[in-house]
Amino acid sequence: MAAAAKSSARQGPPKILRRAGRALAVPLGSVLLAFVVGAILVAVTGGDPFKAYQALICGGFGLFCFGGEPSVLQLSNTLVFLAPLIMAGIAVALPFRAGMFNIGAEGQLIMGAIAAATVGIHLTGWPPWALLPLVLLCGAAGGALWAGIVGVLKATTGAHEVVTTIMLNFVAQWFLRFLIIGGPLQLPGGSSKSSPIASSAQLATLIPHDNRIVFGLPGTVYRAHTGLFIALAAAALFAFLLWRTSLGYEIRAVGQSQRAARYAGISVRRTLIVTMLIAGAFAGLAGAVQIAAVDHNLTDQYFSDTTGFDAIAVALLGLNSAVGIILAAILFGALHAGGSVMQSDAGVSGNLVYVLQALILFSIAANFLRSFKLRLPSPGRVPSTPAADAVAEVVAHEAETELRADDKDTA
Secondary structure, rough: OOOHHHHHHHHHHHHHHHHHHHHHHHHHHHHHHHHHHHHHHHHHHHOOOHHHHHHHHHHHOOOOOOOOOOOOHHHHHHHHHHHHHHHHHHHHHHHHOOOOOOOHHHHHHHHHHHHHHHHHHHHHOOOOHHHHHHHHHHHHHHHHHHHHHHHHHHHHHOOOHHHHOOOOOOHHHHHHHHHHHHOOOOOOOOOEOOOOOOOOHOOOOOOOOOOOOOOOOEEEHHEOOHHHHHHHHHHHHHHHHHHHHHHHHHHHHHHHHHHHHHOOOHHHHHHHHHHHHHHHHHHHHHHHHHHHHHHHOOOOHHOOOOOOHHHHHHHHHHHOOHHHHHHHHHHHHHHHHHHHHHHHHOOOOOHHHHHHHHHHHHHHHHEEEEHOOOOOOOOOOOOOHHHHHHHHHHHHHHHHHHHHHHHHHHH
C-alpha cells in the first residue's frame, strides 16, 4: 500500500502538468494564431507588423514606447478597461458552467448602470458610507433581475437563452436611450446623457485627482480606480462559489448532464434560475462600477458599448476559470488601450484590435462548438427505455465521480 501511494504521488504532478498543458494549448494557440494572421494583414496592406505590435504593447502595458508616451499613463488606461471585463467575463463564464450560453452580459451591464445611476442621481443627500454601497448593490440587483428573466424562461418554457438574451440586449439599449433622450433621466439643458451621480456615490481613483505632479503628469489624467479591487474580489468570489460550495457543485453537475443531475436529486430548474441571477449580478456590478468610477452619468456611448460582447471572448479564452478570466481580461484591456497608440505611432488602423479579438474568438469558439456538438442529441433520438434509463444511471454515477475528482484536484 505504501509503495502504491508513493508511486501515485510520483505520477500525480506530471499528470496534472499534462492536463494543464492540454487545457492551455487551445487559448494560447488561438492568441498566437490571431497575432500571426494580424501581422500578415498589416504586412499585406503596407504596414510594419513589428512596429505595429510594438506600439500596441506600448499602449497596453507602457513597454517599448518610441513615441514619447508616458508608460504609467498607458498602464492606467489598461486598468480602466480591466475591471468591467473581469466582472462581465464572470457573468458569461458562470452560465457556461451550467451549460448555458449567456449572450446578454451587455444588456445586464446596461441595466446595472441604469439602476446605479438612478440611485446615485436621486439620493444625493446620503453620506458616502451608505450611498456608494447602495449604488453598487442596486447595480448588481438591476443586472440580476434582467438575467433572471432569461433564467425563468429557460427553466419554465425551455426558451433558448441565446435568443432571449440577444433580444433583451436590444431592449436594454433602447430603454437607456428612452431615459436619456427626452426621458426622465436626461440632463436638463443637455442631450444624450443623464445628470451626474453625486460625488458621494463615486469610487476613488488609485491616484488622487488633484494638481500634484505624479510620474511627470498631473494626477487628474490617471483614470485607474479602486473598482479594480472590486473586480478582483468578484473573481475570488466566483472561484469560491464554483469550487467550494454545494451550489457550485450543482451548477457544474447540471452543466455536465442535466439527466445525471436530476438523478442525483438536483433541481435543474432552480439551478438554472439561480445561475442566471448570479451571473446577471456580476454583469450589473460591472455597469455600476463604470458609473461610479469612470463615467459618473449615463451617456449614449452605452448604446454602442462592446464590453458585454468582449466578455464572451474573455470567458472562452479564460477557460471559464477565475484566473483565466483575469489573464484574458488583461489581454483584451491592453488591446483596447493600445489601439489608439498603434494608430498614432505606427500608422496602423486601430480597427486591427477588433480583427485580433474576432480571430481569437473565432479560434476559441470553433473548438468550443466542436466539443459542444458531441453533446447534442441527434434528430432521430430513441425514446427512453428501461435499458436507456439503466445507462443514464451509469452516466450519472460517472459524472458524479468526475465532479468529485475535479474537486479533489482543485483542493
